[in-house]
Amino acid sequence: xxxxxxEKPLYIPLILGTPRQGRQSEHVAMFLLSEIRKRxxxxxxxxxxxxxxxxxxxxxxxxxxxxxxxxxxxxxxLVIVVPEYNHGYPGLLKHALDMCLDEYIHKAVGFCGVSxxxxxxxxxxxxxxxxxxxxxxxxxSTDLNFSKVQDAFDDAGRLxxxxxxxxxxxxxxxxxxMTRVLRYGxxxxxxx
Amino acid sequence: xxxxxxEKPLYIPLILGTPRQGRQSEHVAMFLLSEIRKRxxxxxxxxxxxxxxxxxxxxxxxxxxxxxxxxxxxxxxLVIVVPEYNHGYPGLLKHALDMCLDEYIHKAVGFCGVSxxxxxxxxxxxxxxxxxxxxxxxxxSTDLNFSKVQDAFDDAGRLxxxxxxxxxxxxxxxxxxMTRVLRYGxxxxxxx
Amino acid sequence: xxxxxxEKPLYIPLILGTPRQGRQSEHVAMFLLSEIRKRxxxxxxxxxxxxxxxxxxxxxxxxxxxxxxxxxxxxxxLVIVVPEYNHGYPGLLKHALDMCLDEYIHKAVGFCGVSxxxxxxxxxxxxxxxxxxxxxxxxxSTDLNFSKVQDAFDDAGRLxxxxxxxxxxxxxxxxxxMTRVLRYGxxxxxxx
Amino acid sequence: xxxxxxEKPLYIPLILGTPRQGRQSEHVAMFLLSEIRKRxxxxxxxxxxxxxxxxxxxxxxxxxxxxxxxxxxxxxxLVIVVPEYNHGYPGLLKHALDMCLDEYIHKAVGFCGVSxxxxxxxxxxxxxxxxxxxxxxxxxSTDLNFSKVQDAFDDAGRLxxxxxxxxxxxxxxxxxxMTRVLRYGxxxxxxx
Numbered sequence: 001x002x003x004x005x006x007e008k009p010l011y012i013p014l015i016l017g018t019p020r021q022g023r024q025s026e027h028v029a030m031f032l033l034s035e036i037r038k039r040x041x042x043x044x045x046x047x048x049x050x051x052x053x054x055x056x057x058x059x060x061x062x063x064x065x066x067x068x069x070x071x072x073x074x075x076x077x078l079v080i081v082v083p084e085y086n087h088g089y090p091g092l093l094k095h096a097l098d099m100c101l102d103e104y105i106h107k108a109v110g111f112c113g114v115s116x117x118x119x120x121x122x123x124x125x126x127x128x129x130x131x132x133x134x135x136x137x138x139x140x141s142t143d144l145n146f147s148k149v150q151d152a153f154d155d156a157g158r159l160x161x162x163x164x165x166x167x168x169x170x171x172x173x174x175x176x177x178m179t180r181v182l183r184y185g186x187x188x189x190x191x192x
Numbered sequence: 193x194x195x196x197x198x199e200k201p202l203y204i205p206l207i208l209g210t211p212r213q214g215r216q217s218e219h220v221a222m223f224l225l226s227e228i229r230k231r232x233x234x235x236x237x238x239x240x241x242x243x244x245x246x247x248x249x250x251x252x253x254x255x256x257x258x259x260x261x262x263x264x265x266x267x268x269x270l271v272i273v274v275p276e277y278n279h280g281y282p283g284l285l286k287h288a289l290d291m292c293l294d295e296y297i298h299k300a301v302g303f304c305g306v307s308x309x310x311x312x313x314x315x316x317x318x319x320x321x322x323x324x325x326x327x328x329x330x331x332x333s334t335d336l337n338f339s340k341v342q343d344a345f346d347d348a349g350r351l352x353x354x355x356x357x358x359x360x361x362x363x364x365x366x367x368x369x370m371t372r373v374l375r376y377g378x379x380x381x382x383x384x
Numbered sequence: 385x386x387x388x389x390x391e392k393p394l395y396i397p398l399i400l401g402t403p404r405q406g407r408q409s410e411h412v413a414m415f416l417l418s419e420i421r422k423r424x425x426x427x428x429x430x431x432x433x434x435x436x437x438x439x440x441x442x443x444x445x446x447x448x449x450x451x452x453x454x455x456x457x458x459x460x461x462l463v464i465v466v467p468e469y470n471h472g473y474p475g476l477l478k479h480a481l482d483m484c485l486d487e488y489i490h491k492a493v494g495f496c497g498v499s500x501x502x503x504x505x506x507x508x509x510x511x512x513x514x515x516x517x518x519x520x521x522x523x524x525s526t527d528l529n530f531s532k533v534q535d536a537f538d539d540a541g542r543l544x545x546x547x548x549x550x551x552x553x554x555x556x557x558x559x560x561x562m563t564r565v566l567r568y569g570x571x572x573x574x575x576x
Numbered sequence: 577x578x579x580x581x582x583e584k585p586l587y588i589p590l591i592l593g594t595p596r597q598g599r600q601s602e603h604v605a606m607f608l609l610s611e612i613r614k615r616x617x618x619x620x621x622x623x624x625x626x627x628x629x630x631x632x633x634x635x636x637x638x639x640x641x642x643x644x645x646x647x648x649x650x651x652x653x654l655v656i657v658v659p660e661y662n663h664g665y666p667g668l669l670k671h672a673l674d675m676c677l678d679e680y681i682h683k684a685v686g687f688c689g690v691s692x693x694x695x696x697x698x699x700x701x702x703x704x705x706x707x708x709x710x711x712x713x714x715x716x717s718t719d720l721n722f723s724k725v726q727d728a729f730d731d732a733g734r735l736x737x738x739x740x741x742x743x744x745x746x747x748x749x750x751x752x753x754m755t756r757v758l759r760y761g762x763x764x765x766x767x768x
Binding site for chain 3: 594595596597626630631632633634635636638661662663664665666667668669670671672673674677699702703704706707709710711
């Protein structure tokens with residue numbers, strides 16, 4: 001960008017990827033949103049899969065929630081906070097993702113894996129890779145992993161393990177870089 | 193089994209893994225159910241994810257549909273008919289699978305992948321492998337793959353490509369074998 | 385098995401899945417072999433991928449090491465000790481596995497994942513699932529995961545973290561069960 | 577790029593991912609190299625895993641072939657031509673990939689899957705996704721898939737199925753775009 005010019009904020013909404021009652025991932029999402037909001041270069045908001053207009057009797061673009069589609073279309077990148085359910089992704093996260101297609105192309109996505117066990121949701125992230133690639137998203141390679149998530153927050157949802165602040169910073173640094181690069185590409189480099 | 197004794201039928205319900213309106217997988221499921229019903233050694237029924245009691249505001253065993261759980265508990269094996277959505281599994285199939293846990297252990301599962309494109313749902317099957325393993329299911333290695341599914345059935349849902357009859361037979365042969373073996377194991381070989 | 389009859393030992397060799405100089409996985413393999421040898425129901429031996437007769441100018445059954453094939457053919461089950469290299473399996477482990485095909489069918493495999501980091505090789509196990517399934521192996525669902533492996537053994541390769549003894553027992557219990565069940569199936573239940 | 581300025585060619589070597597004797601993937605690699613060479617914006621060369629300096633008694637950066645590392649360091653992007661062996665990647669392709677690490681970061685990779693069967697190597701591509709992501713590569717989402725590869729070339733290795741020309745063009749168009757975008761990012765957008 002030419003010197004002196006101000007960058008338009010990167011719009012990076014955060015998808016909270018489970019509707020489960022009592023979900024610990026909500027603490028993670030709230031923490032991460034507050035870290036994102038400290039960065040003037042990012043504009044964000046929460047996309048809660050529990051709040052989307054979906055149905056149990058259809059799937060795909062035909063049941064598209066227009067508010068969801070509007071946000072994805074506008075997005076430069078995405079954060080997905082995703083708990084690991086049986087080594088895979090929550091069904092309703094996928095139900096939501098499948099509502100759009102072209103809206104995702106050439107945008108960045110960063111994964112924040114969450115698990116009650118010791119492996120930080122590492123397996124659900126692997127499980128999501130083929131899906132986001134097919135959607136046209138570019139996954140960054142610096143994940144944020146919450147292991148034993150119940151020990152990382154107190155009952156009020158306040159972070160008790162400060163090492164996640166630095167990890168979130170590294171995660172966001174990489175996501176911001178990739179989001180910037182791809183936005184430049186989408187806006188400036190013509191497809192062949 | 194001692195000679196002269198009659199085997200109790202293997203109970204192998206078939207999960208139709210998408211609720212999508214206009215789903216082509218329904219033709220596949222109906223065809224496969226009719227093939228299964230020709231075999232006296234199997235008792236089957238349809239489990240349609242569109243008909244399950246689920247909700248959009250929860251996930252996991254807490255929102256368990258008791259009818260689903262009862263069938264899975266009783267099952268000796270499963271057939272999963274699954275279309276490929278963006279290289280992954282339909283969200284509501286996973287939403288359904290996650291409702292149970294112990295009920296699946298040491299039972300067989302056979303995959304029937306469905307796609308509109310040329311690769312027969314091969315990718316969604318790979319995507320499901322870590323999930324079914326974590327559930328305790330044993331995936332057979334002989335899949336049934338429907339490529340360009342719209343060309344394999346006529347408008348009334350009748351199979352027009354007869355080669356699938358032989359393929360379904362091979363698929364079921366392997367599933368029956370594995371289901372038998374695991375039932376013997378569950379009933380006879382004590383865990384250590 | 386009829387009472388009074390003695391079970392033929394289960395032959396379960398252990399594949400050490402990396403040839404890397406300074407490999408920590410060797411400590412894991414030696415520990416696990418010694419745990420296996422405490423069980424009279426198992427006969428085992430080490431298959432070290434570093435010691436196999438392979439070449440850098442071919443792949444597949446055409447370059448089969450006959451000693452390897454003989455052991456796999458005789459095996460009732462397998463243990464694979466596998467470090468995680470860039471979220472995937474070591475190349476030479478795959479180079480070895482690809483030397484056989486029918487020899488693996490309907491036999492059990494248990495995974496022991498190894499990593500220098502905190503996630504216990506969980507990702508390499510996911511990455512191996514489609515491969516072993518295609519080979520006809522049945523993966524158990526109780527893995528053994530060594531995280532920060534360098535901290536679990538002293539310089540002489542002696543285990544310093546005793547919690548792995550109990551974990552190895554659970555891992556082997558499940559593998560023995562599945563190996564027994566599948567051997568019964570191979571020997572007794574005719575394919576359809 | 578300012579008008580009138582000439583773009584430095586994108587250096588995109590092609591990795592032929594199997595050493596197997598009689599490999600059909602060599603025909604694919606030769607065809608694709610010739611398609612790439614028609615594009616003045618790309619400079620390419622063949623990296624044949626059969627020709628790399630590797631060993632059967634080590635793995636990782638410690639056994640790095642300096643010629644390979646030099647090419648990867650210089651590369652802006654990569655094409656990987658990869659046959660599917662048992663639903664996974666050839667061992668020696670992974671053996672090669674694991675020789676480098678930082679050299680791959682923020683570069684593009686396009687996959688060309690090859691299979692003797694009908695599914696175009698679609699499964700090996702899924703299997704490679706976690707690996708290339710961990711290496712820091714960005715996988716494009718437009719693959720090139722050769723199904724029944726033995727039917728696509730004559731005995732002299734000449735393409736007999738012309739539809740692959742158009743498919744290769746689409747594949748290369750996307751790879752060139754992503755390679756350009758990421759090169760701009762590496763050279764111009766500072767990491768945070």
